[in-house]
Amino acid sequence: MNSARAIFWFAALALSAAFSAAAFAQVPSGRDVVKPEIYSSLDPAARGSSFQIAVLMKIRPGFHVNAREKSEDYLIATDLKAALPAGFNSGEVSYPKGKLEKFTFSKTPLNVYQGNVILRMPVTALENAPLGEQHIPLKLRYQACSSELCLPPVTITLDATLNVAASASAAKPVHAEIFGKQ
Numbered sequence: 001m002n003s004a005r006a007i008f009w010f011a012a013l014a015l016s017a018a019f020s021a022a023a024f025a026q027v028p029s030g031r032d033v034v035k036p037e038i039y040s041s042l043d044p045a046a047r048g049s050s051f052q053i054a055v056l057m058k059i060r061p062g063f064h065v066n067a068r069e070k071s072e073d074y075l076i077a078t079d080l081k082a083a084l085p086a087g088f089n090s091g092e093v094s095y096p097k098g099k100l101e102k103f104t105f106s107k108t109p110l111n112v113y114q115g116n117v118i119l120r121m122p123v124t125a126l127e128n129a130p131l132g133e134q135h136i137p138l139k140l141r142y143q144a145c146s147s148e149l150c151l152p153p154v155t156i157t158l159d160a161t162l163n164v165a166a167s168a169s170a171a172k173p174v175h176a177e178i179f180g181k182q
Contacts, residue, residue, distance in 0.1 A: 030154035033060045033144040041179040044163035046171040047131075050124045053160045054178050055080055055140060057117045064112035065142040067098025071111040076143040076153045080119045082160075083137045087129030091122040103147050112145075118178060129164050136160040 035058040042051040057078075059065060070077040080093045096118065098111035123136070138160055143153040165171065173179070 027149070028060070028151070030142070030144045030151040031156060033063045033151065034058065034065065034142060034156075035060075036140055036156060036158055038138070038158055038160045039175045039178045040160065040162045041173060041175060042162075042171045043174045044165040044170055044172070045123075045125050046165050046168040047125050047129050048127050049168060049171050050122060051162075051171075052179060053082075053121045053123055053136065053138075053162075054175075055119045055121075055138065055158065056178065057113065057119065057140075057142070059114055059117065059144070061115075063144050063146050064101065064110075064114045065117075065144050067111040067113050068095035069098060069111055071100070071108065072106075075110070076141070078113065078117075078119070079139075079141040080121065081139045081141075082121060082123075083139075084123075085130075085134065085136065087126050087164075088134075088136065089124045089126065094120040094122075103145075105147075125164050131164050131166055134162055134164050136162070 037056040037058065039054045039056065040051060041054070042049060045051045057065070065078055066075045068078050078095065082090055084090055096113070098113055100109040101112050102109045136159070138158040139155055140158055141153060141155040144151045
């Protein structure tokens with residue numbers, strides 16, 4: 001009877017461990033919760049022209065990220081930064097307003113982004129900007145949460161690729177669905 005009892009407890013322990021591992025495996029990475037896409041408002045952009053780079057954050061249903069204007073000091077705000085190469089200048093990133101949402105883990109509503117969110121960065125290609133295909137490295141930092149848990153904050157490295165032409169007449173507006181009429 002002791003060996004039968006030992007086998008029962010061993011099986012129960014193994015089954016419990018399997019369920020715990022399965023539950024843990026279902027917790028996504030913060031990198032899997034947000035799918036960023038990068039767009040430029042001109043293709044090509046001309047030397048001396050101003051344009052925008054947009055990062056479209058596609059946030060998985062059931063999750064949110066903290067807005068740029070965080071509602072509590074302890075929250076990690078969404079942040080976009082560029083490491084501009086020579087020949088480019090940028091202005092301040094334009095972040096959308098978040099939406100105040102109530103969650104069970106907070107006594108006060110939190111300012112968050114959900115669904116699809118567009119961050120816009122104004123950029124100028126200077127008169128000495130290199131011609132041809134150029135890369136602007138971006139870093140997107142955010143913290144994704146569900147109504148039950150918050151994932152560790154992540155910083156994702158992105159690459160904004162654009163073409164630079166010498167003539168302003170070559171510059172063409174693109175991605176009206178992101179940038180509207182230009």
